[in-house]
Amino acid sequence: MSSRETKIKITWDGWSIEHLKKHGVNISEVREVIKGKIVRGKTYFDREIVYGTTKKKRLLTIILSYELQREGYIVSARGMNKKERIIYDYEKTKTN
Numbered sequence: 001m002s003s004r005e006t007k008i009k010i011t012w013d014g015w016s017i018e019h020l021k022k023h024g025v026n027i028s029e030v031r032e033v034i035k036g037k038i039v040r041g042k043t044y045f046d047r048e049i050v051y052g053t054t055k056k057k058r059l060l061t062i063i064l065s066y067e068l069q070r071e072g073y074i075v076s077a078r079g080m081n082k083k084e085r086i087i088y089d090y091e092k093t094k095t096n
Helices: 014-022 027-035 082-095
Strands: 002-005 037-042 048-053 059-065 072-079
Touching: 014 027, 014 072, 027 048, 027 059, 027 072, 037 082, 048 082, 059 082
Parallel strands: none
Antiparallel strands: 002 037, 037 048, 048 059, 059 072
């Protein structure tokens, strides 16, 4: 895992936007997280997991795939669960 400010280019389509809605997340929240200080790691199928916060302090987990494109395709985004919050808080304190 790494914690840093970095730029990630993202892409989405109708399916991913509808999938985000099922989790109560919108694209503007994803953009806020991606533009801020994030914690990054790898997950299943060699996808990237990104943890971060929105301007309103909502903690989100975002899953990105780079399988078919150069930009990160948004597979999913949702509120962080308890385990993810622990990881996020730990990784943030390591870099401060």
